[in-house]
Amino acid sequence: MSFSQRLAARADQIQTCLDDVLSTFGHLPVTEGMRYATRGGKRLRGFLVMEAGALFDVPDAQSVRAAAAIEVLHAYSLVHDDLPCMDDDDLRRGLPTVHRKWDEATAVLVGDALQTLAFELLAGEATHPSVSVRIGLVATLATAAGAQGMVLGQALDIAAETTARPLTLDEITELQASKTGALIRWSAEAGAILAEADPVPLRAYATALGLAFQIADDILDVEGDAAKAGKRLQKDADAGKATFVSHLGLDGARARALALADEAQAALDPYGARAETLREAARFVIARDL
Amino acid sequence: MSFSQRLAARADQIQTCLDDVLSTFGHLPVTEGMRYATRGGKRLRGFLVMEAGALFDVPDAQSVRAAAAIEVLHAYSLVHDDLPCMDDDDLRRGLPTVHRKWDEATAVLVGDALQTLAFELLAGEATHPSVSVRIGLVATLATAAGAQGMVLGQALDIAAETTARPLTLDEITELQASKTGALIRWSAEAGAILAEADPVPLRAYATALGLAFQIADDILDVEGDAAKAGKRLQKDADAGKATFVSHLGLDGARARALALADEAQAALDPYGARAETLREAARFVIARDL
Numbered sequence: 012m013s014f015s016q017r018l019a020a021r022a023d024q025i026q027t028c029l030d031d032v033l034s035t036f037g038h039l040p041v042t043e044g045m046r047y048a049t050r051g052g053k054r055l056r057g058f059l060v061m062e063a064g065a066l067f068d069v070p071d072a073q074s075v076r077a078a079a080a081i082e083v084l085h086a087y088s089l090v091h092d093d094l095p096c097m098d099d100d101d102l103r104r105g106l107p108t109v110h111r112k113w114d115e116a117t118a119v120l121v122g123d124a125l126q127t128l129a130f131e132l133l134a135g136e137a138t139h140p141s142v143s144v145r146i147g148l149v150a151t152l153a154t155a156a157g158a159q160g161m162v163l164g165q166a167l168d169i170a171a172e173t174t175a176r177p178l179t180l181d182e183i184t185e186l187q188a189s190k191t192g193a194l195i196r197w198s199a200e201a202g203a204i205l206a207e208a209d210p211v212p213l214r215a216y217a218t219a220l221g222l223a224f225q226i227a228d229d230i231l232d233v234e235g236d237a238a239k240a241g242k243r244l245q246k247d248a249d250a251g252k253a254t255f256v257s258h259l260g261l262d263g264a265r266a267r268a269l270a271l272a273d274e275a276q277a278a279l280d281p282y283g284a285r286a287e288t289l290r291e292a293a294r295f296v297i298a299r300d301l
Numbered sequence: 302m303s304f305s306q307r308l309a310a311r312a313d314q315i316q317t318c319l320d321d322v323l324s325t326f327g328h329l330p331v332t333e334g335m336r337y338a339t340r341g342g343k344r345l346r347g348f349l350v351m352e353a354g355a356l357f358d359v360p361d362a363q364s365v366r367a368a369a370a371i372e373v374l375h376a377y378s379l380v381h382d383d384l385p386c387m388d389d390d391d392l393r394r395g396l397p398t399v400h401r402k403w404d405e406a407t408a409v410l411v412g413d414a415l416q417t418l419a420f421e422l423l424a425g426e427a428t429h430p431s432v433s434v435r436i437g438l439v440a441t442l443a444t445a446a447g448a449q450g451m452v453l454g455q456a457l458d459i460a461a462e463t464t465a466r467p468l469t470l471d472e473i474t475e476l477q478a479s480k481t482g483a484l485i486r487w488s489a490e491a492g493a494i495l496a497e498a499d500p501v502p503l504r505a506y507a508t509a510l511g512l513a514f515q516i517a518d519d520i521l522d523v524e525g526d527a528a529k530a531g532k533r534l535q536k537d538a539d540a541g542k543a544t545f546v547s548h549l550g551l552d553g554a555r556a557r558a559l560a561l562a563d564e565a566q567a568a569l570d571p572y573g574a575r576a577e578t579l580r581e582a583a584r585f586v587i588a589r590d591l
Binding site (some may be wrong): 035037040041042045087091094096097114115116117119120122123124125126128130132133134135139143145146149150153154156157158159163165166167169170200216218 | 326327329330331332335338369377381384386387398402403405406407409410412414416417418420421423424425432433435436438439444446447448449453455456459462571
């Protein structure tokens, strides 16, 4: 099975899990919006959970719930990020954003309820028989998602818009380590948490992978095709924001992303050949053309 | 100690806990907004957690964390409810709402991070030595707060605004059982969960108390003093919304609230004299004049 087939197969498993969970939620705009906002996407975070779990033979039936949880949390952050008072985006994954399809109030509530659902999924018995494992997943996701993780990154991003000078490379790296890095790190670590294994090698892998991912995103923002990406591009340049590309140039950014992908792959040495799919993921995140 | 002194003393304990937790969060607008949004208020929900816990001799050091969690979750719901796209309120607890003091983007993030913090608090070891108890708190709060609890109530409330006919009394009762009732029920039940005791009597108590609270709120919305309440009143009448008062009249609503407060007190019979403070709470919620 090729890497892209494997990515698609994991996405299907995660979608089936989400369909099951969301089938119990009725048919108000808010619950329809929850289904809408959690469809599509590459499911990279959920894929990392399941493939990291597979290193330790964690059953799919367990890891798919943690994968669904991180995808639901990621979806909440996108729905709120797209709001008029935030990035004001009309398009996401090629479709109208939630506040464009319904309205802003529904989008606020959809995001709110999706965040709650992430924790509900992790806390559920089906996620793992051990309550220690489940509470570990909840506690680490809360730290990754909150005001010392993802929301911190978003807040730094907003603060940067009102600062007179552009961010330095170190500041952008720190911002991204929170804004997108925290959830990507959690995704890989969750595989180890589910197995009650040492999360340190996976954390090193995901730290490098997350940064490579973000640099590739900056490159795509400049070079990408909006129709393929399914969202507005050139946003950073239009806003005059400092990015990895504005600091390093396109070639420099590509070289940096490549070095980080190599670093990510090297961090997987302790797992030998079993980690080949995760190594492919590191090569994939810098080669996306979506 | 009088009831109002006891309420104030619990509020102080909860504030101290929140101050400790939030002291580690830095000084961006989003973290300042989290502190701002979690100050003040009666802390009724946190009070219920701690007093319900006290029935079973749960140490304050444990119950105060669950109390802080529900207050933080309640604060998130208020910050998002006040947004221009929701209730569009300028004043909360006598002060500018978060989006008026900062901006809408900050208010969205403040609410988001407060929700995360609620689950982080519950998952933390200091909340209870037993991981089963902590996962029980997380799972039940997620159910109470999400699209089958509080957010469901908010969604029903929004849906009601676009319905041609006013809601029936049964529909209002159902809506409020989710919108405000779910968190109040969780608060009382959390005391039993912390003690690994039967939550059923406390659930019956809090179900009646929550409805009495909401009817009293509808009465205050008509009769109250906006300066004392620290928020805009007459909102429902101005919006032409059906309420307990529009259905039952003022006297009918008062009689219904009184009957529910009696029902709440009766549900505490299994706990005898120990439950006197919770009984006073039931009388308090229908006698508030703030």
